[in-house]
Amino acid sequence: MKILLGALRDRAEELVSFLEPRVGTKPSSSGSEIEIEDSTVRQGVKPRQVKTYVKRFLHKTGQRKAFRVLVAGGELSIVQLEGGEEQEPAGPTGPKQEEAKPEPVKEAAPQEKEEAKPTEPKKKARRAKKAES
Secondary structure (H helix, E strand, C coil): CEEECHHHHHHHHHHHHHHHHHHCCCCEEECCEEECCCCCCCCCCCHHHHHHHHHHHHHHCCCHHHEEEEEECCEEEEEECCCHHHHHHHHHHHHHHHHHCHHHHHHHHHHHHHHHHHHHHHHHHHHHHHHHC
């Protein structure tokens, strides 16, 4: 099984060390590709699973949004997306800021419910007094 690194060739050794415990053998790297011998791969590991491992590696290194992993037969290709490097820093900060804004709204809703609870016993007390009269 071959993994064509493309623009990730400078991180080949990191990817090899990441894949080694997962596939059960040490992949060999040369230039811009990594070779994993099918006969030495741990039983049950398929190219589709290796693709997932490569995607995990990209996520772990913070490059997942800049690259795409394609499978064709027994060959994986890591393709750099156009403008992916520019979008990467903005991606993680954007959603976190948006998620932080709705949180105070969520906190306000339970407070309103707590304020509504004390009025219910007062209504019951009024009803009880009316029933007695």
